[in-house]
Amino acid sequence: MTTYVLRRLLWVAPSLLIVFTLTFFVVHATPGSPWDESEKPLPEAVKQNLARQYHLDDPLYKQYADYLGNALRGDLGPSYRSVERSVSEIVTATLPVSVQLGLASILFALVIGIPLGALAAVKHNTWIDYVASLVTVIGIATPPFVRVSLLIVVLSLALGWLPTGGWEGIFDARAIIPTLAIGLGPAAIFARYTRSSLLEVHGQDFIRTARAKGLSELAIVVAHAMKNALIPVVTVAGVTLANVITGAFFVERIYGVPGIARQFVDSVSGRDYPLLLGIVLVFALLIMVVNLLVDLSYGFLDPRIRYR
């Protein structure tokens, strides 16, 4: 177990390096800078000064090595757009917002998705199952920007229950629409997997034994079937995270949430390449850590799994 964790941890560094190298060279091969599109073209001398300030006139290998060294010390360099804040400062300011929103969305997805999937499996092939399947397909098929804008139209504009945008922390009413919009995707994934894996364990011997003991249907599902059915659900954690990040790109922008996903989208349209590069690195690290945690959690959920 310890060697497995160590080996997996050792893999994180080279994987990150590959991601970093690829992104670095793609970003640096991308022509143009934010100064190109300014309405009054800058004098050539000013451009050269700017390039010197950002070390853009160094040879590429030196820029690469410098950036890597600084990134290891937590310094992701200056942002092109933002004068007063460095990339690291932008990341530290915006990441917590997105993490809160992401965790709330996943919590919502778990609380809604797993019971919905369980209900559909227990009431298999009844109208409850069909309604649950429809909800699931809607959650999986609709993109987040459709979900969030329709939620705003219905909940904010038509019914007037919630604000139309903004962010005042996760415990404010403004957090509800973004959480719903992002969380509906993972909720649908959880529901689908819970349903199919519950149906799969349904006919197995240990369920028949539990039934033979005289346990109630509820106890069988909750205490016996669920425990086994949830293992495949954990495997989709990676998909869930991707879903949450992708959802946040749109939801944070449309609803005006000052999170890191919005910074990412803004860095693309503003050609703020250092910010873009820094945020891709943060996402890569996040994804790798979550994948590692997921792989390790199998051992707790299913004692038959051995790590080698």
Add this chain to the structure above:
Amino acid sequence: MTNAEGYAPFASPKAVLAAPLRRPTGLWRDAWRRLARNRAAVVSLVYIVVLVFVALFASAIAPYAFQAQDLEATDLGPSATHLFGTDNLGRDELSRLVYGSRISLAVALVDVLIVLAVGVPLGLAAGFFGRWVDTLVMRTVDVLLAFPSLLLVIVVITYLRAVLDQPEGPLLAVVGALDGATGGLLGVFIALGLVSWLTVARLVRGQVLSLKEKEFVEAARMVGATNRRIMTRHLLPNTLAPIIVAATFGIPGAIAAEAGLSFLGLGVRPPFPSWGILIAEGVRTMRAFPHELVFPASVLAITLICFNFLGDGLRDALDPRLKLD
């Protein structure tokens, strides 16, 4: 028949007894029959066929040109002259949605072509040849799949946009000109092409790994079939069903990705009426004129839902092993 384990469970015992001399049916006929029994899939298929016709005959169906402005009729609600209303430049929403279907379906078509032209051959080669081919293809797939595909697509399309805006060299100039003529669609195709083949390549490789150990491949080899013949005549037909299912499920993802990119201003450029652009414009005016958002958002959502239902139906019809009911 040998296919009893896989394809029989839908027939009730009574039906089997009632038709003991029924002609043996092939996989495709069976699949079609099962699909036709799935109401959600049939309704979705009808919707998609209608959508294809709308896209093909857009110019005949759309009541107005998609870019025709009428500055005396801006932001109108739905009415007899403008069924879905007009936008802030007085352009007919319905006509823009009708023309927009061309963009979405072109993306769907190209996505399927990339899956067939790149994903299937690479998966086939990786599974069949193994060794370094397998390592190379599958490690690439693993690395690219480890990240949210939209993240990769956005990084790549940012690069493409910048390169194609000021193309250097004759090749890039041609690509850039094509991209400009298609309103930015070519860039979207390239960026989506990078990620759309991944899952199918992995799927085909998995299938081939188990299929190539089967007796019929051994038999084919014994009678002197070449590698090429084994792959195209023996392995490929046996992986066709899962490929069709996976390709169908890939379509809504690609359509949503194009709409999302266009929504962010990275995909198709105005005035080309991508549904993503219509939704972005709708979001801008939703506080005053919510119908300008609700119509395109609903059409996109319904289209994606239908492709998903069709994919579900095809999976149940074609791939009995994945069937749970």
